[in-house]
Amino acid sequence: MAEPVTPPAAPDKPPGRRLPWPGGLSARLLLLTALFVFLAGACILPPALADLEKQWLLDRVRAAELASTIAAADPERRVTDQVSQRLLDQAGVVIVALQVDGARRLVLPTEPRSIEQPYLVDLRRQNSGSWLAAPFFTLKSKPGSLVRVMAEPRFRQEAEFVEIVLPDAPLKAYLISNFWRLAGVTLFAAGLAGGLIYLSLNFLLVRPMQRITKAMERFRADPEDPEARVVVSRRRDEIGRAEAELDAMQTDLRTALQAKARLAALGEAVAKINHDLRNMLTSAQMASDRLAALGDPKVAQALPRLERALDRAITLASDVMAYGKSKEPAPVSRTVALRAALEMAAEDSGLSPKGVALETVIDPRELVIADPDQLHRILTNLLRNAREAIEGAPDRGGKGRVFVELRRVDGMSHLRLSDDGPGVPERARANLFQPFVGSVRRGGTGLGLAIARELAQGHGGDLALVETGPGGSVFDLTLAGVPDPAPAEETEAAKSKP
Incomplete structure (x- = not known):
């Protein structure tokens, strides 16, 4: 029988092309600084062009308004077409008109002319949007277009507004020349500002971060390298x-x-x-x-x-x-009678009623979830440390007590062990649970509490020093789980076993 042939897997689709993006922080900072400064400069150009166009049109309006005063100064209106055209040429306009008492009156030229339909720029009622869009509308207009401008009068106070019509070719040329001038100035200022910003940020942020990163990389490669610090x-x-x-x-x-x-x-x-x-x-x-x-x-x-x-x-x-x-082997947890485990650990730790005695109010039926051997090691370590601390006090005569109580909080079993010894010395508190450095007594290895805490953490709990002082020390052993108390029959049966 022929074996089935598995079809070849389809080749992976090549990843799409991504935009090139520099990997270094310094290069990214330079690129982003240049981009943001350029955008800031680009935002300056439209209002600058709009203001230039408005001012240029106002200059034409004022020049036409002054020309109209010359024509109005002749009461018999004897201004010839030649003089009228010269006045219009000097003002750079084609038509000048005034609105007086609600009636529009042609001032220059003295006779109406046939012209192409102009587009309107009303300088009296410009909002921000139309003001910013005006220069771009002018630049996009077809060649040979005329623009009709309306503005408030300055010299002809009897008029309601002044109206002029002029070709927009000179305005286009003026806007284009100023655009390139403004663009050059903006690019220069943006480049200067961007360079200063980049150098400042590079000096204040990037280079220190590069130095820190280099130290971290060298430390990772060789922690003993003195240059890695x-x-x-x-x-x-x-x-x-x-x-x-x-x-x-x-x-x-x-x-x-x-x-x-x-x-x-x-x-x-x-x-x-x-x-x-x-x-x-x-x-x-x-x-x-x-x-x-x-x-x-x-x-x-x-x-x-x-x-x-x-x-x-x-x-x-x-x-x-x-x-x-x-690390320590994983605990094999089961329910353990806490009172019996305490008494067994007290016996192995050397506690006795005539010396350092164990006192507890824990009910014999109380259970905890733990590995029996590891729990015994934790309790023996704590009880032995308490006995050695009390016996080492010169004024105690080897007499003392260790009180143990059990509390259940938020699904955890808290076993609190309090002694009346001299307390943990100040020099040993910071490294109490550190191996080889946390020993309290002379000659100790410091492994006892380190092992006990690791065992407690392996049970999903912890071992902590709650308080210490001349009146004694209090340790809190936390174990995960809150099992129900054992039935009284099982407790009695356990006691009756040899």
């Missing part, structure tokens, strides 16, 4: 704050990377001794099994505690290497 200027603006924050971030990252390197070295060391350590613990576990066979009541009483310690030591020896390499 950003040079902090004395600027007090956002650039200065960015430089200061980047410098602080680089310092913190170098410190963190050094700590990670130490953790990696620790992981390698643990990996080398892990096999031998597990063999030793296995031998100790076999010895404990032999002790169990002796039948000594005292040995039988202490043996469960020894077995639990050996089991957890073997598990810890297998898991501690993961901390130096990456």
Whole structure:
């Protein structure tokens, strides 16, 4: 049987062409600055041309109005056609007329002429739109066109308005010549302003950002490179704050990377001794099994505690290497009786009624959702730290208490542990949960609280120092979930088990 042939896949459609766009911030800034300044200059040209046209037409109106006063000065109207034409030529118009008492009267020439229909420009009632559009209408008019202009009188006060008709060719030539002059001046001013703006922004923003970006790139390539450190200027603006924050971030990252390197070295060391350590613990576990066979009541009483310690030591020896390499194993969560877990952790932490005692009002039926072994490690760490702090106080005589209470808030279980010890020293508070730097006591590694917090975060919660002082410390352990209390029968059955 012939195998089915799969048709070849259609070739991907080539991407459409995109407009070229410079990649550098400096080039983009130059392009945008030039574009915006050019647009600003282009916005200046229309009102400038409109004002030039209006002024040019008003000059023609005033010249024609003065010419009309000469014609009006002859009461017998003996102005010849030759004189009339000379007056019109000097004013640059074809017709001059006045509106007097509601009647339009032709002043120059003295006899009506047949002319082509002109287009109207009424300088008396121009709004902003018609004022801006007037020069472009003039430039687009056909060659040889005439323009009819109406304006308020200045010299002929008896008239309601002055009206002139003139060819628009001189106006077109005037507008075109001034357009190129204005365009040249505008481009020069725009180029000068754009260049100054570009240089200023490049000096104030682009070059500092390039320097910061270069430092970040070099730091990413080699955090140990001394040249990768950003040079902090004395600027007090956002650039200065960015430089200061980047410098602080680089310092913190170098410190963190050094700590990670130490953790990696620790992981390698643990990996080398892990096999031998597990063999030793296995031998100790076999010895404990032999002790169990002796039948000594005292040995039988202490043996469960020894077995639990050996089991957890073997598990810890297998898991501690993961901390130096990456992270803790994922918790295998289930419901755990909190009161029983607290009492077991207190026993393994060395708490006793005659020394540092555990006090709690937690109902034995209360449950939490957690990995039993990891919860035991968290509680043991916290309780042991509290006991060591209290016993280390010279005026306490090894006596104290650790009070534990449970609260349920917003779907989370909050386990609050309060002791009456001397509190966490000021120097240790900032790095309390940092490995190797958060130890409170001399000789400590600082791993205890770091591991406890990582385990709590793996359960969807957290571990935090709520308050501390001469009166003691308060830690808040948060675990996700609010399970219902266990039935009383199950609690009694659990207590009755050997």
